[in-house]
Amino acid sequence: xxxxxxxxxxxxxxxxxxxxxxxxxxxxxxxxxxxxxxxxxxxxxxxxxxxxxxxxxxxxxxxxxxxxxxxxxxxxxxxxxxxxxxxxxxxxxxxxxxxxxxxxxxxxxxxxxxxxxxxxxxxxxxxxxxxxxxxxxxxxxxxxxxxxxxxxxxxxxxxxxxxxxxxxxxxxxxxxxxxxxxxxxxxxxxxxxxxxxxxxxxxxxxxxxxxxxxxxxxxxxxxxxxxxxxxxxxxxxxxxxxxxxxxxxxxxxxxxxxxxxxxxxxxxxxxxxxxxxxxxxxxxxxxxxxxxxxxxxxxxxxxxxxxxxxxxxxxxxxxxxxxxx
Numbered sequence: 424x425x426x427x428x429x430x431x432x433x434x435x436x437x438x439x440x441x442x443x444x445x446x447x448x449x450x451x452x453x454x455x456x457x458x459x460x461x462x463x464x465x466x467x468x469x470x471x472x473x474x475x476x477x478x479x480x481x482x483x484x485x486x487x488x489x490x491x492x493x494x495x496x497x498x499x500x501x502x503x504x505x506x507x508x509x510x511x512x513x514x515x516x517x518x519x520x521x522x523x524x525x526x527x528x529x530x531x532x533x534x535x536x537x538x539x540x541x542x543x544x545x546x547x548x549x550x551x552x553x554x555x556x557x558x559x560x561x562x563x564x565x566x567x568x569x570x571x572x573x574x575x576x577x578x579x580x581x582x583x584x585x586x587x588x589x590x591x592x593x594x595x596x597x598x599x600x601x602x603x604x605x606x607x608x609x610x611x612x613x614x615x616x617x618x619x620x621x622x623x624x625x626x627x628x629x630x631x632x633x634x635x636x637x638x639x640x641x642x643x644x645x646x647x648x649x650x651x652x653x654x655x656x657x658x659x660x661x662x663x664x665x666x667x668x669x670x671x672x673x674x675x676x677x678x679x680x681x682x683x684x685x686x687x688x689x690x691x692x693x694x695x696x697x698x699x700x701x702x703x704x705x706x707x708x709x710x711x712x713x714x715x716x717x718x719x720x721x722x723x724x725x726x727x728x729x730x731x732x733x734x735x736x737x738x739x740x741x742x743x744x745x746x747x748x
Contacts (some may be wrong), residue, residue, distance in 0.1 A: 438560040439691065440485035441548050443566035444492040444536070448473055450567070450584050452518045460708045466522040470710060473528060482582060482589045485554075485562045487691035488531055490539040491547050493503050500543075500675055505655060509676065510621045524708070531697035531704055537686055540743035545570055552579055555688060563591065570617075573608040573678060574598045602634035610643045613672035621676055627658055627666040643669055 443725040451471025480583040500507050529536040539547055545568065552562045556578040563581045564571050570725040572592070575581060581592035590596075597605045612631040616624025628636070636653075646653075647666060655657040663668075681722070698717060 428457050437486040437555070437563070437688070438483065438554075438561045439555045439688070440479060440488040441552060441562065441564045442476060442488070442490040442498070443544055443548065443564070443568065444490045445489075445544060446566050446568060447584060448472055448522065452515065452521070462707075464524075464708075465517040465521060466708045466710070468518050468525075469524050469708060470540050470713075472525050473710075473713065475717050476534075477683065478589070479563075479565045479582060479584070485563070486693060487560075487688060489535045489537055489686070489691045491544045491551070492536070493544040494538045494542045495545075496539045497546065497679075498541060498679055503671055504622065506621050508620050512677055517652075523587075524704075527674065528701075528704055531567075531700035533694050534696075535686075535691050539682075539684060541689075543680060546679040547684050549680040550573055550682040550684050551686060551688075553680040555626065555631075556655065558688070570608075570612070570676065570678060572605055573612075574674075574680075574742065575605040578619040579588060596681070599739070601630075607642065609673055609677045610674045611637055613643060613669050616672065620675070622672055623666045623668070624672070625661060625669055632658070632703075638674045643673065 448468050451474075452468035455467040457470045458465070458470055460466050476490075494506060511593075523541070525534055528534075537547065548564060548571070552564060552574055552710055555562050556576065560578065562579045563582050564574065564579065565584055567583045567585050575592065575594055575597050577594065583592065592600075594605055597608070599601075600610060603606065603611050609631050612622075614625050614628045614636065615630055616622050624633075636646055640649060640652075644661070647669075648663060650659060653662060701717055702714060703713075704718060
């Protein structure tokens with residue numbers, strides 16, 4: 424991995440595209456259900472991943488980019504809630520076998536690929552997004568995970584790979600979807616819970632109630648300071664009994680933007696990939712369309728962002744050992 428202090432990064436503002444690696448791999452795997460190489464190897468996730476990244480590049484036109492992978496569940500969250508994400512099914516074997524080939528593609532395409540052991544991708548994404556936005560860069564996070572709404576700001580937007588329109592989710596879109604500001608998303612999720620991550624919410628508090636409470640009180644802190652002002656006796660008592668749960672949820676849901684990541688922004692600059700290596704990979708996988716495109720003028724599907732990572736093979740090794748969601 425690239426190492427060094429982020430203070431050495433270029434002062435020139437850029438446009439950074441951050442890809443949630445495992446989320447996009449899962450999406451690609453289930454979007455294309457049957458595709459294999461001439462040798463019989465499953466390639467649906469590989470092909471879908473490459474195409475999804477190409478669409479993201481075309482939409483965002485980034486100057487810099489990075490794919491971030493899960494390095495395992497955060498020990499701190501498991502200490503708070505041992506059942507955290509426990510309901511998730513094991514990764515399908517056909518998908519797991521395609522992770523190393525995806526990393527091989529990223530290496531050949533000169534795309535910066537990053538994994539931090541014992542660290543969730545969400546926290547690394549939050550950290551790198553903050554680094555870039557604090558330097559005045561535009562940031563687009565490609566993921567459908569609603570937790571990332573807490574990061575949205577005038578400089579940070581979301582791109583949902585599921586949304587064929589390619590629309591970017593900004594501050595106003597977060598408010599339209601949830602009824603609250605991005606700065607209130609942690610408290611909003613803490614009240615309603617998150618079934619995807621196996622985080623229970625406050626009993627009796629659904630989407631509308633959580634939105635109404637935060638519109639009235641502004642935050643969980645203020646809500647509990649003014650708890651007697653809650654009109655419903657039943658809701659007030661549920662909130663009173665769930666104080667510790669709500670506080671715990673805040674710590675579970677809040678992304679750790681202070682997470683140290685051994686990445687310099689300059690290392691994420693878009694650069695050309697290795698045509699020869701890409702050709703070998705596409706030939707082996709039987710990707711005739713991508714091979715044909717590569718042989719023409721290196722179009723967007725092949726040329727995708729290309730941020731350098733001289734040691735992406737380390738990521739492949741970690742993934743092979745079963746790290747990630």
